[in-house]
Amino acid sequence: MYPLPIQNLIKTFGKLPSVGQRTAERYVFHLLKSGKKDVGELALALKNLSDTVKSCQICWDFSDKNPCNICSDKKRIRNTVCVVSDSQNIQIIEKMNKYNGLYHVLRGVIKTDNPEKIKDLKINELLRKIKGLEIKEVILAFSPDLNGETTMMFLKNKIKEANPNLKITRLARGLPTGSDLQYADEITLGDALKNRTENN
Amino acid sequence: MYPLPIQNLIKTFGKLPSVGQRTAERYVFHLLKSGKKDVGELALALKNLSDTVKSCQICWDFSDKNPCNICSDKKRIRNTVCVVSDSQNIQIIEKMNKYNGLYHVLRGVIKTDNPEKIKDLKINELLRKIKGLEIKEVILAFSPDLNGETTMMFLKNKIKEANPNLKITRLARGLPTGSDLQYADEITLGDALKNRTENN
Numbered sequence: 001m002y003p004l005p006i007q008n009l010i011k012t013f014g015k016l017p018s019v020g021q022r023t024a025e026r027y028v029f030h031l032l033k034s035g036k037k038d039v040g041e042l043a044l045a046l047k048n049l050s051d052t053v054k055s056c057q058i059c060w061d062f063s064d065k066n067p068c069n070i071c072s073d074k075k076r077i078r079n080t081v082c083v084v085s086d087s088q089n090i091q092i093i094e095k096m097n098k099y100n101g102l103y104h105v106l107r108g109v110i111k112t113d114n115p116e117k118i119k120d121l122k123i124n125e126l127l128r129k130i131k132g133l134e135i136k137e138v139i140l141a142f143s144p145d146l147n148g149e150t151t152m153m154f155l156k157n158k159i160k161e162a163n164p165n166l167k168i169t170r171l172a173r174g175l176p177t178g179s180d181l182q183y184a185d186e187i188t189l190g191d192a193l194k195n196r197t198e199n200n
Numbered sequence: 201m202y203p204l205p206i207q208n209l210i211k212t213f214g215k216l217p218s219v220g221q222r223t224a225e226r227y228v229f230h231l232l233k234s235g236k237k238d239v240g241e242l243a244l245a246l247k248n249l250s251d252t253v254k255s256c257q258i259c260w261d262f263s264d265k266n267p268c269n270i271c272s273d274k275k276r277i278r279n280t281v282c283v284v285s286d287s288q289n290i291q292i293i294e295k296m297n298k299y300n301g302l303y304h305v306l307r308g309v310i311k312t313d314n315p316e317k318i319k320d321l322k323i324n325e326l327l328r329k330i331k332g333l334e335i336k337e338v339i340l341a342f343s344p345d346l347n348g349e350t351t352m353m354f355l356k357n358k359i360k361e362a363n364p365n366l367k368i369t370r371l372a373r374g375l376p377t378g379s380d381l382q383y384a385d386e387i388t389l390g391d392a393l394k395n396r397t398e399n400n
Contacts, residue, residue, distance in 0.1 A: 002291065003264040005252045009245040015238065016227045027216045028249070029287055032262045033307055036250050038215065043246040045209040046231075050239040052205045053232060062232045064203040087229055091202065107233055 006032075058129075060105040060122045061087050070094075070103060077101045079136040083126060083155065085109045085148070089141065101139075104129065109147040110154055123155070127162045137167040144173055206232075258329075260305040260322045261287050270294075270303060277301045279336040283326060283355065285309045285348070289341065301339075304329065309347040310354055323355070327362045337367040344373055 002010070006028055013024035031039050055061075056068035063069065070076060070090075080101030084090055085108055093099050106121050130138060138159055142148035156168055173191040175184055184192070202210070206228055213224035231239050255261075256268035263269065270276060270290075280301030284290055285308055293299050306321050330338060338359055342348035356368055373391040375384055384392070 002287075003253060003262070005245070005248040005264060006262065009249050012242050012245040015234075017230050018226075025288055026218075029262070030217050031246075031249070032253060032287075034215075039246050039250040042212050043243045043250070045205070045212040046239050046243040046246070048205040049209050049228070049231070050236050050243070053203060062203070062206065062229070064205060087202075087232075088225055 059103045060107060060125060061090055061103060075100070079134055080139065081126075081129065081135055081137070082139040082141050084141050085143075085151070093141065101137075106151070109142060109151040111147055112150055123158065126155070127158060130159060130163050130166055135163075135166065137169060140168065140170045142170075144171075259303045260307060260325060261290055261303060275300070279334055280339065281326075281329065281335055281337070282339040282341050284341050285343075285351070293341065301337075306351070309342060309351040311347055312350055323358065326355070327358060330359060330363050330366055335363075335366065337369060340368065340370045342370075344371075 001007070009028050009031075010021065010024040013019055013027050014021060019027075031042070052064050053062050054064070054066050056063045056066050056071055058067045058071040061068050061070070065072070077100050081104050082093065082099060082101055083104045083106060084093070085106050087105055090103050090105065093103075104122070104126050106123065106126070108117065108121050110118050110121070129135065140152045140155060142152050152170060159166060159168055172195060173188065174195060175181070175188060175192045181189070201207070209228050209231075210221065210224040213219055213227050214221060219227075231242070252264050253262050254264070254266050256263045256266050256271055258267045258271040261268050261270070265272070277300050281304050282293065282299060282301055283304045283306060284293070285306050287305055290303050290305070293303075304322070304326050306323065306326070308317065308321050310318050310321070329335065340352045340355055342352050352370060359366060359368055372395060373388065374395060375381070375388060375392045381389070
């Protein structure tokens with residue numbers, strides 16, 4: 001058996017997503033081998049995170065400011081809300097430099113195999129937001145997989161109930177750039193045909 | 201761009217073995233979503249590790265005692281040293297309950313693609329130990345892969361130089377239990393034939 005402080009850290013690392021016993025052991029012994037400086041650096045980075053990062057009370061993204069930089073940016077269009085599952089998705093959309101509206105981070109998706117977790121999602125916060133007069137369009141920007149589709153369907157119904165006049169959109173489905181027609185699945189090809197665009 | 205404390209923690213997690221940018225991001229946002237308690241727990245476990253775990257100055261394993269439990273155990277046979285690459289290997293051997301000698305943790309192996317790292321290994325500490333009169337046998341218990349074989353060959357020569365009368369052994373090679381002859385590789389099968397045992 002490992003000494004208790006080693007066992008404890010293995011257990012704590014094991015709570016991170018997809019980290020099992022063996023991976024957690026590797027992390028702990030890597031840190032032990034690299035010495036106190038690296039352990040201290042990680043502990044300090046965690047403390048700083050805990051001390052300074054908070055939830056933006058408007059979009060529920062994590063930020064060192066509340067409201068966050070995007071929500072407090074006067075140049076942003078305030079009548080469009082893009083709903084994403086996680087903070088990381090905001091980064092992806094922002095990198096494109098093609099969206100100038102606001103965001104709402106749901107903090108996850110509805111998981112068909114664990115439907116109780118739905119209470120942890122920022123759904124009521126979204127519905128409260130769209131009940132106001134300011135919002136005109138909600139973009140549901142989830143991955144088009146099973147959990148993403150379930151979440152979008154659920155949100156669409158809830159949003160319609162709460163504010164029937166709102167425009168609800170989702171990201172276009174179709175063929176990805178560089179793909180080969182021959183290997184496209186039926187649903188993707190069907191979507192691409194149905195949503196065909198003019199090519200003059 | 202993420203806020204600075206998030207970026208910092210992503211960078212720090214990224215120093216763990218096999219953790220890239222995406223995995224580090226997942227860890228950080230998982231912690232943010234689970235809340236301050238989990239972040240604090242991990243920071244505390246790291247602090248405890250740093251405060252209490254030290255290197256045993258005899259075998260170089262990590263322990264909360266110096267010398268460690270094994271090195272200070274009077275019931276252990278003190279003339280046999282089993283050399284392993286990492287602390288985790290001690291656990292594997294101890295679990296069998298079939299070895300009652302001492303250990304020496306080399307803290308890694310000689311990597312053929314990064315030979316400079318050899319100076320971080322506890323090789324001189326091993327040589328100093330075996331120069332005494334007490335040690336009679338050194339077991340080289342490394343994995344029989346490229347780096348393991350290189351390390352064993354290197355150590356064997358160094359040990360012979362330092363103490364020519366020492367018995368140097370290595371773990372037996374052969375067919376693993378449950379394997380199929382048909383799929384055994386040539387080297388393994390050759391070793392199994394060469395080191396065949398009597399079966400009366």
